[in-house]
Amino acid sequence: MSFPKVNAVIVGAGAGGGIVAKELALAGLSVVLLERGDWARYDEHNDDELQSQRTPALGNPFGPDDRRHRRVFVYPNGSTRIVLPSEGAYSNNAGCIGGGTVSYGAMAWRFMPQDFRLRSTYGEVKDSTLEDWPISYDDLEPFYEKAEYEIGVAGDYTNNPFCGPRKKPFPMPAFPYNKEGRRIVETATRMGLHPFPIPMLRNSVPYNGRPACIHMRSCVGFACPVNAKAGTHNTVLPIALATGNCQLRTGCVAAEIIVDDRGHARGVRYFDSDNRAQEQPADLVMISASATETARLLLNSKSKLFPNGAGNNNDWVGHNLQGHCYVGAFGLIEEEVYEEAGPGATVGISDFNHGNPGLVGGGMLANEFIDLPYRFCDVRPPGEPRWGKAHKDFQRRYYKHVVRLIGPVQEIPNFSARVSVDPAVKDAWGIPVCRLSGTRHPYDLQGGEFLSKKAEAIIKETGATRVWRNGPSLWLSGGQHQAGTCRMGNDPKTSVTNRFGQVHQIDNLFIADGSLHVTNGGFNPVLTIMALAYWVSDYIKTGWKGSKFR
């Protein structure tokens, strides 16, 4: 069945799609927003560690489900395995309205100016596709600000000399440090570093009609029981829906972007919540389905002019899959540093993001979100027994006595780390699934070693008695920080979209999510995804001519 034509159809109601829907609907465009998941239900999963998006032992509470979705993972030795969404190798983010922003930890980092021009700052890295972004920090600054004010960020950069220039302060005051944070701040300051409160997409005071944070210990991986954590589901989406211009359809799985023989996107073919095939024609098609799923959708959209998938005539779609290699250090400490008040991560250190002698990039360090008891089972120094009385003793003795500093290493893009579509395996709707293959760039080992040693040095200084590092690995990146698979660029031969997220050669097909990232920063990427969504929307709104784009 085919619906009446609308101005824009958006695939994915996450960090990117939610914002685009609001911007376009408010500008008067008729919008259909397709989301494979549904509204997240708080009741079913709260404070249940086995149903947390971080440790989904019994399935992903915020989607997608294990029943209908799968992927193929290709191991470095070439063997393959079908993986389910609740398994790590699936590289899941989320599948519900709001996407990852419902259950994320909500760190609200801007990338630094250098993050947008890594190649010109550091030069070439062998065997990498390292490149500058086609846009600069200054281009994005007003849109970072918009994201900070519309979604809502609490922070204070007084003590962070490394961030890019800001025109306005944060809309909300920063959160206080917790015990662990205070210990780290004191130590790092003594060492001449510049610790500061982590900016958070979370209300430190009532903001935008939503209440202040109540400090749940179960925050990251869970939905907020009082809506103090800001996501697109409780900020921009309600505004989009209130305009009357935006129709949200849940349980809808996009199968293909319909591209006609003249290279024009005509709409989206999808399966609705009753698994019936549907078509939504539109003047403009926007894909915001995450770096893995956006790439898959483009690759599955074959047409006369694009026989290898939409926008893929130069074989760049799906390549350069990035995420973040998390490294850091842990220490056991005499003082009880655990606080029942969550979420735990309070202090950030940005001294090592850039300007590290002999190193391309670097990364931010922060103390960690509260580990609930099951996850804590793996917080162990090397060689510590995994079971028996020793396991129990460690849990009891140290659960409340660990200081941590971990952070995301700026990854060097690697062409061979990629999303393709599997030739044989299909999901419950018969759509070919993602095939994930490749590894991180070997250079990331260097970055990871560097950053984890910096963390170790600080943790040692806190007075911890036993300190160990979590080093880097080459294991394929992706997961909740997935990015890079449809990079933006000025040269159509080496990128998928132009600087406005517009797919090369398909004027009315746009992308707004982490796929656009040329590089993924040494920070959690969500605020950049949000800023990009505002940036792309702004371009569309400015060029919109009634029912046509430009």
Add this chain to the structure above:
Amino acid sequence: MSQDLIVGIAGANGDGVSRRTVLKLVAVVALGAAVGVGASAGITHWGRTAPPPYRFFSEAEAKLLIAICEQIIPRDDTSGATDAGVIYYIDRQISGPLARHQQSYRLGLASFRKTCLQVYKTPFEELAFEQQTDALRLIEEGNAPNDLWGDPSQKAFFDLVLDHTRQGFYGSPRHGGNRDYASYRMLGLAYPNLIGQNRYANGRPI
């Protein structure tokens, strides 16, 4: 017309319903009620079954698995895996969301049993606690005779049970384990998590 019909059906010849008809009806009601009571009693009697203690495991499998889990998280001055009901967690979840592991348990437990019989000449459950620890370490490290193991491998099986035991011990009680929040009490964590509502003074929470 309707009056006619009723009279006709009841088999009365003249005016009113005959006593015979009433008697017949009473008999039918009594018979029906008796059959109803009898059938219900029969159903509840024949339907009565000894409660199957497990959904997936046989009692022998469960006994072995309980002993393994207790090794992984033993009881000391606080609850162990058995007290916390870890077996019920595993049994319930592999009959539900973790059904994909059923085969691994069935085959893995069989291999485990054979391994102990071959190496120690005694069933695992009957070994002394320290010997059980040694046996489990053997399997954890993959040092038991490999010909007794296929898929899952001994290491893979150990890792599976280790992971599920942790889940059952530390997870939410509603999934069958962590009975009465045993592990949370052990760690001194507030359970259930309680937080009062926000109170405000001048628009700021206090």
Add this chain to the structure above:
Amino acid sequence: MTVTRRFKLVCAAGLFTSVFLLACGAGSLAWFHFGNPTNTCASCHEMTGVHSAWSASSHRTLHCRNCHGGSLTLDVHALRSHVNRVVQHFRRSPDQPIRLTEKHVLALQEACRACHPQSFADWQSSRHSATYARIFLDITHNRTEQLAADCLRCHGMFFGGNIEDLVKPISTTGPWALNDAAKASQPAIPCLACHQVHTPAAGFQSAHLYVRREQASFSADLLPITPITQGDHPVKVSPDPRQRLCTQCHAPNAFRQLGSADDRTPSGVHEGLSCLDCHSSHSNSAKASCAACHPSNSHCGLDVEKMDTSFRSTGSKHNIHFVACGDCHNGQRPAKGK
């Protein structure tokens, strides 16, 4: 045989058959209604746990039907769920946990009232009998703080849906309305919020907390004593299990600061007292409780009964939750009472 006669015969057979079947049904239902539970409900192993707990409880003299309704009194929903359970039993499907819907929790209140009229009346006179309308349509509250799923942890814990299913809109501007007008007059904190009926009579063992997210009741004995601090100093908290139950909802903020959020832990001279030392368990009234410990006069000759000791009087220096020695004695030893 004429056509009419044949018709009559068929009709007669039909009538007798239907009467027979109806009688069968009635007989069957009567069996389940009046029968001994060990031969009826509890003959299914799914029920044995619940049944054996009940057999050991103080309510064991009551028949299942007194509280849960019998097969002749049950509504369609309950009948269907029972039939469904029987079908599951014979199909040997894994048993589902047995849960009461809010409707049944409220129906059960009537059974509680029948045997415990005084406790019920006390509860009714207390704020704990507040209705859904009183709690969720409170304009002052709703303008200050957006309604949230977390409200249901302590109010409407048996409500079978999410907050959006209960009240609309979820905003601070309103106007707010309950989706189901019938809920307006229903109590949001029913007996089963704090009681579990299938428990032994001894001590406070019926004191259980219903934990919405686990959909289960936990004995007050097992609940933790919440550590409370004043600044950095720990406050002595009563170990009374019943108080642990109170604290679950009258809770401090996540930082566990004395007097924060809904915390009412006593400090000062009354530090360490249990809520129940002053408050009655069902009415929550603390009226005239001072006299239990302070026979007529305090040490300094002031009449405790005439002081404003109410928790709500934050300005009163006799506020029983906070009053400390220094509040009256300015750091000096008090003069000897006359």
